[in-house]
Each structure stands twice: as structure tokens, then as C-alpha cells.
Amino acid sequence: MGKTALLAEVTRVARVAGIAAFTGRPHPADGDLAFGAIVDALDGPLSATRSGRLEGLTAVHLDVLAAVFPSLAAGAGAPPEATAPHRTGHAVRVLLEVLASSRPIALVLDDLHHADAGTVDVVSRLMATPPRAPVLLAFAHRPRQASPRLRAAADTAREVTRLRLQPLAESDALTLVDEDLPAEWRRDLYRASEGNPGYLGALTDLLHGGPPGIDEADIAPVPPWFASLVTTEVARLSATGRLVVAACSVLGDPLTVPLVAAVAELDEQDAYPAIDEIASHDLIRLVAGTGRFEFRHSLVRRAVYHDVSPGWRLGAHARVARLLTGRTSGVAGSAVEGAVERAPHVTRIATSRDLGAVALLAAAADDIETACPRRAAQWRRAALDMLPGDLASDLPGDLPGDLLGDDDERAGGRVGLLLALGRACASAGQPEQASDALAEALRLLPPGVHGLRAAVVAERAHLLHDLGRSGEARVLVGAELAHTRHEADRAALSYEQAWLETVSGDPATACDDAARAGRMADRLDLRLLDCAARGTLAVAAVLSGTPSAGRLDELPRAAAVLGALTDDELAMRPDAPLWIGWAVLLLERPHDAIQHLDRAVTVSRSAGRWAVECHALVARVMALCAGDRLTAAQESADEAAQAAWRSGSATLRSYAQAARCLVAARMGDLDTLRRRLAASGPPVVRGWPGALAAEMVAEARLAAGDPDGCRSLLEIAGEERAAGPAAGVRRCGLLARAALDAGRPDVAGRWAAAAEALAARFEAPAPAAVALLTRAQVLAAADATAGAKAASDAAAALDAAGLTWDAARARSVGEALRRCGPPGDRPGAAPLTERERQIAGLVSEGLKNREIADRLYVTQKTVEMHLSRIFAKLGVSNRVGVARALYATSVKPG
The missing domain is CATH 1.10.10.10 (Winged helix-like DNA-binding domain superfamily/Winged helix DNA-binding domain)
Structure with a gap:
């Protein structure tokens, strides 16, 4: 519980107990308004108090109080020109005694570290000599920022109970953080907050406000409410103190006085008193055992930084860069360390054609990209801005020399930086910026650069798809394929075209593309590409309703090839095991699908391919739910939500939330289910994966008692192609159950007939079993004997197909019907305890x-x-x- 929350609880308990509670706090906007917190707490109640209640106050007391409280000024005698502090403190104590004569009162004052001298004096005297009446005094302050007078009063008071607030425990703090965040992000938030709920709130607000822009990643702004609090603290400093703390914010931790003085352009001896002043306000703190200082918290530094005038700030960055350059020049082994230290300043002051700055920023970004991809992206963008096209050839590029022709070598440095920028943005969960960087790289890459252009096109197509721009992605791949004659590139692009058509276009067309990609990959001995193409072909064949046209023959061989490869080899194309897993799952073999999906999760996670990881985890949730392994499914759904967060894709977040809703529905956890449905909003129904997500949420809505919501979602999902031979049958089953719950058995019967007709089109046993289960549920109210037999037959078929969850449902229906018999035959008998x-x-x-x-x-x-x-x-x-x-x-x- 934070300080403010604690005082609010004191006030609430007091009022519940029938105690009059007066609360106040200093108003920093009023400057040094005398007795600000006391007036804030008591002036309002005094204005509403009948004069008779103040009869215990003498004329002298009233005159002294009239100088403090505006509500008592009218009608009072002229206040003395200078009232001694002890007289004011004594008068306030008597006032509290008078107010408490009829009922107990509580005086609750917050933020006394901001209080004016008059308020501090009154509070100190009240602690030294408490009112002789039923008065509860509750005061809160930050000890490090409190005035010496207030600290001394608290330390020497005899009748004080001190409540020292401890940092929040991690388990308590994490209840305040979005549970969809990746687990390590939540732990990082807690560590960064140091258990302080205010800091945690600011950090959480920043996270939900979206990632900072590329130009502000290393020192992003803070929420306005937090910035205002810090600005108020800084305003209390002297002019020199404000200058020095501004220099500190530009320099960043750790702070040394000589360096701070140089940045502030002060004599070192003048800087020491300013440092003392800033430390006395607890904006910075001495690092124990050193001569260095650091900000109270990184958020405080950021708030101070963004309140500094921009022109002065740029000049300060230039001074820091010069100082750091001189400090590291000529020191062996300091090049990379110096680059990382100087990069935040160089990004803001370097100008066009500064090739030294470009090289420094590139080196610094390389060093931190794994740990801080967002900051690496910022520095790479700054390097690009400094590198005009006519100077690109002067900087060694990241591209192998044989990839560029003699006439195109100038583009090497820029293209290399753009590709690195795209990689960093994708890792940082900024797919829009990553796509833009790759688009610019493609514009510069010449058509003859084999291998690289196709790889960049493929990567950008994935990003566009995750951004909900699948049509644009298909156009991009199709245009590149039309101009490419290199066979390996054509194989790779044909595969990209196939999966795009599979997930958001025409699966029948995708079959031709995938088959062509597989043949070329097989001829070129591109094993991973061949496996991915075969998996995509199988999925497209299932979706297009042509799984028996010889298009699944190569699936077992592709699965065997993947099984023989190491994780390091699979990391080059983690979507290969994903497509094999999806194909096996859509063929209603959930147990076999899990092993392929597990590989996809492992290799995509290690490669930072968040989108592939999310898709694989959502598929794994479906497979585990089918096998009635709900605890494992819940873990995978949580991991899918975390991968979606990392990707920065709203579409993927929608899919992951749908998976979490499905698991909650299957587990019967109605409270969690309703919370998930309320938090997730409508699913993004786009293409086949979107249709699956809509069906998962539809089942969840039905479980939550919303058959109309279930039906409307299924109508939307029905506009997309059914996912597998049993998917359409399942959809009919859900619609039948929704009709039953809505009291429409006639409609339910029609949906059961539709499920049976659809199942008859497939040779696979699972669709027929699912249709039989639907029929059994419809029969439950009219023909229990026939319904029980249908449910029993369905359970056996579903068990054989590995659909354990559906089989259990079928057995439950059959058991209920057998025990009850025909309606009315055995009243009172039921399969319930x-x-x-x-x-x-x-x-x-x-x-x-x-x-x-x-x-x-x-x-x-x-x-x-x-x-x-x-x-x-x-x-x-x-x-x-x-x-x-x-x-x-x-x-x-x-």
C-alpha cells in the first residue's frame, strides 16, 4: 500500500467509525502559501461550522486564527502584524480541542515534505504538545525530502507511532501490471519500480502508451502526471541548482561533480553547493562508498531532462560528447565502450556527412542490440540521417561485396544500415517501422542481387501480414516473383506466395504455388524450404477441401526430414515445423501435431521470431485443448499472449486473447472467462487464422451464457474458409448448441442436419464423430434413448481420433441420457451427485x-x-x- 493509499484508508476508517476526518496537503502550485496544508484541511469545515461551536476560543485565539484561515477573517479584529509561530501553533491546537469537544476528529495531512515553514512549525508543535482531546493526527512525508525541523520533530516526539512504508512485494506489485505482458517484462517492471507503486504506475502507463518513437528510445518522456510532480520539485531549487540538475539530466548516471560542472559551464567549486542542494531535495543521491551521484530514479532523470529548454539541452549534449571523446581517445580497448557511452549524445548533435559519427553509432548499436533493440534502432536511424546518398560508398557496408555490382556499390552502407534497422525494429516490437526500413532497403537494392532481395521481400511480407496488410504483402511478393529469374529466389518467393494465399487469400491457388515451390526446392536440395512448402501445401489442401488429391503424400517425409535437423538448422526457417504442425492438427491428429509445434516454439523463440512463436503457441493451445490437457493449454495461451506483446502486432494479440478465452471456457472458470472476454474485445477476423480466433471466442461466449454473441461471431467467421474437414462441422455444432441455449430446438435440429451433411463430404472419421455428438445433444430433450446411443458412438469415434475433450463431452451426454431415460419416465433420477x-x-x-x-x-x-x-x-x-x-x-x- 502506498503512502497516499494508506492515508486514504485512515480517513475512510475514521469516517466509518463516526470520526470527523479533515484531510489536506500542500498545493505546490500555490508556492509558499503560508499554512497551506493546514488551511486545506480545516478552512472548509470551519466555514460550515456554526459560530456557537467556536465559543471555546478566546478573542486572541480568533485573531491569530483569522490570520491563517480565510473563513475566520470576516468579522475578526485586525490580525497582528507579526504573529509568533508558537502562538499560531498553540491556537491551532486549541481549535482542534474545541472541534473535538462534541465528537472525535482526525487531522490527516499528506506530502509534508512539500509543506511551507508555517505548516511545518504547527505540525511540529502538535507532535510535541498534542491536543488534550480525542484527536487523531496522521502525517505523511518523505523523510529524505523533509525539512530538518520536521525530521527533528518526528524523531523527538514521545507519542508518535511511526509507520515506515516498505517496498511492495513482487507478488503484490505484479497484481497491478497487465498479466498479458511477457513474464520477464513484468519482472523487469517490478525491479525498475523498486517496489514503489508510483514508479510502477508511471512505468506501466509508459508501456501501455506504446513504445517510444525511434528518436526518443534512450530517454523517452514520462507520463504528464509524473512529469508535473518532478517539475514541482525542481522548481523549489535555486537558479544554480536548476542549472546543475539540468546538466545532470543530460549527462545521466553516474554523475561526477567535475563532469557535471563542465557540462553546466560552472566553476567546480560552485558546483558542489548546488549538488548538495539537489541532494537535499532527494533528486539525486550519493552512491555509497564512491564520490559519484545518481538520480533518485531513472524516471526522475527523464522528467527533468524533458523539462529543460531544447536549445540549452543540445549545447549540453555537445559538451558531453567532447568531454567523453577526450576521455576515451588513445585508450586501448575503449572503442566500443566509448561508443555506447557517447552514442546518446552523438545522435542529437551530429550533422550530415559526419562519417565518424555514423561509424560510432553503428558500432554502439551492434553492441547493445540484443539487450536494447529499441535503443539500437534509434541509433541506426540517426546514423542513416547522417549518411546522404552521395557519401554512402565512403562507409564500408554490412553487405558482402559480391552481392553488389560495380555500379551499385554506393548503396552498400545505406542498405546495410537499413537492414540492421529493420531487424532491430522487429525485435523491439515496432513492425511498422521495421517494414518501412525494409521498403527503403528494397528501393536501393539492385534487381541483380540474388538471395538478399528475396529474403528482404519475404521478411517485409511477413511484417505486412502481421500488420493486417496481407493484400499489400501479396502484391509485393508477386511483383518480385515476376521480375526474378534466379531459381532459388523463385522457389523462396513461390513459397511466400503460397503461405500468403493460404492464410489470407485463396487456398486452392496456394496449393499450386506451394507444389511449385516444393518441386524447385527439392531439385535445388533446399531441405528446409522444401519442408515448409510441403507443410503449406498440406494446409492449403485441407482448407480448400482437396486433401486427397495426392497433396498430403509428402507430409510424412517432410516431417521426418525436420525431425533429423538440429534446432540451430531450423532457426533459419522456424515456420517449417509450424506449417507441418498446422497440417497435422487440421487433419485431426492433435497428439502428433504437438511435437512439431514444440519445435516451432523453441526455434522461433531463440531466433526472436515472435510472430512465428505466437502462431505456434496458438496452434498448440488448440491441440492441447483437443486432448483435454487444459493446464498445459493455459500455459501455452499465456506464452502466446507474451509473444504477441513482443511482436507489436494487434492482430497477433487478438489471436492470443482468443486462445486464452477458449482455455478459460474449457476449464469452466467463468470469472476468468468473463474478464478475458471483457478485456479482449472483438477478435480480428482476417483470413483463416482470424476465422479460427472468432470460433474460439464464439465457443467462449457460449460458455459465458451469450448464445447470441456466439452466433454473431460464427456468422462473421463463416465468411472465411473453414479450417480443416471438421471445422465446418464444429461450427454447425456450436450453432446448434447456441440454438438449444436460446430455446430453439427446431433451429438446433437444422444445424445438426447441416453438420451431418457436411461431414458426409469427408472421408476422415473425426467430422462424422463431431456431427454425431451434435445430433446427440439435439436429441437429448426429445429422444433420450437414441441420443444416448448417438453420444456413445460419437465418444468411441472421437477417442479413436484423439479428440479427448469432445469424447468426454460425448460420454457425459450419453451418461446423462441413459440415467434419465425418456423424459418423464424416471423423474428424480439424474447423473448428478x-x-x-x-x-x-x-x-x-x-x-x-x-x-x-x-x-x-x-x-x-x-x-x-x-x-x-x-x-x-x-x-x-x-x-x-x-x-x-x-x-x-x-x-x-x-
Whole structure:
């Protein structure tokens, strides 16, 4: 609990107990307004107090108080020209005693480290001589920033209970952070906040505000509310103090007085008193055991930095750069270290044609790219801005010499920087900037550069797709393919065209592209590309409804080839195991799919390919859910959300959220499910993966008791192609269940018939089994015997297909129907335990989980556990379904 929250709780408890609570705090905007916090707390109540209540005050007291409180000034005698501090403190103490004569009161003052001298004197006297009445005094301050007078009063007071706020524990702090963030990001946020809730709030606001722009990555602005607090602190410094703290903010930690003095253009002896002043306000702190200082927190430094006038700031950067250059010149082994130290200043002051600065920034970016890709991107962009086209050849480029013709060698340095910039932006979760950098590189790369152009086109196509610009990506790949004659490039681009058509275009067209890419890759012995093409061909064949046209024959061989490769080899193309895994999953072999998807997750994570990792994890969630391995599915869904965060793609975040909703629905965790649905918003339905996401959320909405929401999402998803032979059948099944929950058995029957007709088109056993399960659920209310047999047959077929979750649902439906028999034959018989019958009956009466828990003297979690079992046993997905099932099978609540 933070300081402000603690005082708010004191106030709340006081008022609940019938104690009048007066609260106040200094208003920094009012400058040194005398007695500011005291006036803020008491002047309002005094203006509303009847004069009779103040009869205990003498005329002298009233005169002294009238000089403090505006509400008492009217009608009072002329206040003395100079009131001794002890007289004011005494008068306030008497005032509190008078106010507490009829009921206890609490005086709560916050932020006393900002208080004026008058307020500090009154508070100190109240602590030394407390009111002789039922008065609770609660004061809060930052000890490091408090005045010596206030600290001494607190240290010497006899009747003071001191509550020293400790940093938040990590477990408590992480409850304030978005759980979708990658786990290491959440831990980093906690460490960066040092357990301070204010810092944690500012850091979280920055994160949700989006990544900083390329030009401000090394010292991004802070939230306005935080900047205002720090600006107020700086305003209390002297003019020299403000100058020196500005120099400190430009220089950055660690701070040495001689260097700070040089940046501030002060004599060193004049800088020491200013440093003392700044440290007394706790803006900077001495590093123990050294002669160096550092800012109280990096956020404080950033707030100070962005409040400095820009012209002076640029001059200060230039002075720092010169000082650091002189310090590292001629020192062996200091080149890279010096580059990293100087880069933040060079980015802001270097001018065009400064090739030394370009080389320095490139070296610094190389050194930090893994740890700080966002900052590396900033420095690479700055280097590009300094490198005009006519000077590009003067800087050695990152490209191998044989990739460029004699006439195109000038572009080498710029292209190398652009490619590195694109890589850094992609790693930093800035796909838009990464795409722009690669587009500029392609403009400069000559057509004859084999291998590299195709690779850049492929990378940009992936970025465009993740940004929701799949049409643009297809045009890009198609145009490059039309102008390429190099066979290896044509094979790679044909593959790119195939997967783009598969996920967002025409799967039938994708089959031809993938087959062509596979043949060329096989002829050129490009094994990884061949495997990826075969996997894409299999997925496209399934999606286009032509899985038996000889297009799956090579899938086992491709899977075997991938299995023989090391993770390092697969890292060159982690999408190869992803496509093999998707193909096997869509063929309704979830157990076999998991091993391929696991490889895809491992290699894409090590290569920093966040989009591939996210797709693989979402597919893994589906496979694990099909196998009823829900705990593992929940872990994969959380990891998918984290990978989506890293990618910076809103589309991928939508897919990951859909997976989390599905898992919560399957686990029967209704509270988590509703929270996920509320937080995720409508899924991004774009192409086949978007249709899958919509279907996952549709099932989740049905489980949450929203059949209309389920139906509307499925209608949107229906505009995209069905994902696999069983996908259309599943969609019909969901629509049938939604109709049943909405009280429309006739509509449910039509959807069951549609599922059966669709399943008959496929040779695979899984679609027929899913359709049979749908029919069993529809039969439940009308023909229990036939429904039980259908459910039993469906369970056997689903077990054989490895669809364990569906098989369990089928068995639950069959068991319920067999025990109940035809409606009305066996009233009172039910497949529910006595406790489950109780809970089902209370649900049918409309009671909520908390109300049921209170009625039965159990926990809410226990009710949720029983309710999930009831759903499974009755073959329903929500509370309305429970009530209808009880009615349809004549089950009487126990």
C-alpha cells in the first residue's frame, strides 16, 4: 500500500467509525502559501461550522486564527502584524480541542515534505504538545525530502507511532501490471519500480502508451502526471541548482561533480553547493562508498531532462560528447565502450556527412542490440540521417561485396544500415517501422542481387501480414516473383506466395504455388524450404477441401526430414515445423501435431521470431485443448499472449486473447472467462487464422451464457474458409448448441442436419464423430434413448481420433441420457451427485455463484468446480442450459 493509499484508508476508517476526518496537503502550485496544508484541511469545515461551536476560543485565539484561515477573517479584529509561530501553533491546537469537544476528529495531512515553514512549525508543535482531546493526527512525508525541523520533530516526539512504508512485494506489485505482458517484462517492471507503486504506475502507463518513437528510445518522456510532480520539485531549487540538475539530466548516471560542472559551464567549486542542494531535495543521491551521484530514479532523470529548454539541452549534449571523446581517445580497448557511452549524445548533435559519427553509432548499436533493440534502432536511424546518398560508398557496408555490382556499390552502407534497422525494429516490437526500413532497403537494392532481395521481400511480407496488410504483402511478393529469374529466389518467393494465399487469400491457388515451390526446392536440395512448402501445401489442401488429391503424400517425409535437423538448422526457417504442425492438427491428429509445434516454439523463440512463436503457441493451445490437457493449454495461451506483446502486432494479440478465452471456457472458470472476454474485445477476423480466433471466442461466449454473441461471431467467421474437414462441422455444432441455449430446438435440429451433411463430404472419421455428438445433444430433450446411443458412438469415434475433450463431452451426454431415460419416465433420477443437484437447482432459480456459496456455506471456487462438472454431465455450456436440462429430463433438484 502506498503512502497516499494508506492515508486514504485512515480517513475512510475514521469516517466509518463516526470520526470527523479533515484531510489536506500542500498545493505546490500555490508556492509558499503560508499554512497551506493546514488551511486545506480545516478552512472548509470551519466555514460550515456554526459560530456557537467556536465559543471555546478566546478573542486572541480568533485573531491569530483569522490570520491563517480565510473563513475566520470576516468579522475578526485586525490580525497582528507579526504573529509568533508558537502562538499560531498553540491556537491551532486549541481549535482542534474545541472541534473535538462534541465528537472525535482526525487531522490527516499528506506530502509534508512539500509543506511551507508555517505548516511545518504547527505540525511540529502538535507532535510535541498534542491536543488534550480525542484527536487523531496522521502525517505523511518523505523523510529524505523533509525539512530538518520536521525530521527533528518526528524523531523527538514521545507519542508518535511511526509507520515506515516498505517496498511492495513482487507478488503484490505484479497484481497491478497487465498479466498479458511477457513474464520477464513484468519482472523487469517490478525491479525498475523498486517496489514503489508510483514508479510502477508511471512505468506501466509508459508501456501501455506504446513504445517510444525511434528518436526518443534512450530517454523517452514520462507520463504528464509524473512529469508535473518532478517539475514541482525542481522548481523549489535555486537558479544554480536548476542549472546543475539540468546538466545532470543530460549527462545521466553516474554523475561526477567535475563532469557535471563542465557540462553546466560552472566553476567546480560552485558546483558542489548546488549538488548538495539537489541532494537535499532527494533528486539525486550519493552512491555509497564512491564520490559519484545518481538520480533518485531513472524516471526522475527523464522528467527533468524533458523539462529543460531544447536549445540549452543540445549545447549540453555537445559538451558531453567532447568531454567523453577526450576521455576515451588513445585508450586501448575503449572503442566500443566509448561508443555506447557517447552514442546518446552523438545522435542529437551530429550533422550530415559526419562519417565518424555514423561509424560510432553503428558500432554502439551492434553492441547493445540484443539487450536494447529499441535503443539500437534509434541509433541506426540517426546514423542513416547522417549518411546522404552521395557519401554512402565512403562507409564500408554490412553487405558482402559480391552481392553488389560495380555500379551499385554506393548503396552498400545505406542498405546495410537499413537492414540492421529493420531487424532491430522487429525485435523491439515496432513492425511498422521495421517494414518501412525494409521498403527503403528494397528501393536501393539492385534487381541483380540474388538471395538478399528475396529474403528482404519475404521478411517485409511477413511484417505486412502481421500488420493486417496481407493484400499489400501479396502484391509485393508477386511483383518480385515476376521480375526474378534466379531459381532459388523463385522457389523462396513461390513459397511466400503460397503461405500468403493460404492464410489470407485463396487456398486452392496456394496449393499450386506451394507444389511449385516444393518441386524447385527439392531439385535445388533446399531441405528446409522444401519442408515448409510441403507443410503449406498440406494446409492449403485441407482448407480448400482437396486433401486427397495426392497433396498430403509428402507430409510424412517432410516431417521426418525436420525431425533429423538440429534446432540451430531450423532457426533459419522456424515456420517449417509450424506449417507441418498446422497440417497435422487440421487433419485431426492433435497428439502428433504437438511435437512439431514444440519445435516451432523453441526455434522461433531463440531466433526472436515472435510472430512465428505466437502462431505456434496458438496452434498448440488448440491441440492441447483437443486432448483435454487444459493446464498445459493455459500455459501455452499465456506464452502466446507474451509473444504477441513482443511482436507489436494487434492482430497477433487478438489471436492470443482468443486462445486464452477458449482455455478459460474449457476449464469452466467463468470469472476468468468473463474478464478475458471483457478485456479482449472483438477478435480480428482476417483470413483463416482470424476465422479460427472468432470460433474460439464464439465457443467462449457460449460458455459465458451469450448464445447470441456466439452466433454473431460464427456468422462473421463463416465468411472465411473453414479450417480443416471438421471445422465446418464444429461450427454447425456450436450453432446448434447456441440454438438449444436460446430455446430453439427446431433451429438446433437444422444445424445438426447441416453438420451431418457436411461431414458426409469427408472421408476422415473425426467430422462424422463431431456431427454425431451434435445430433446427440439435439436429441437429448426429445429422444433420450437414441441420443444416448448417438453420444456413445460419437465418444468411441472421437477417442479413436484423439479428440479427448469432445469424447468426454460425448460420454457425459450419453451418461446423462441413459440415467434419465425418456423424459418423464424416471423423474428424480439424474447423473448428478446430491451436492450437484442442490447447486443445479439453485442455478435454475437464478442465484449467482456468490449467493449459492453463501447459501451452502462453501467457497465460490467450490461452486465453480461443481458447476463445471454439471455443465459437462448435462452437456450444456451455461446456466440457462442447466435450467433447461433439468426441465427437459424431469430432474428434480435435491
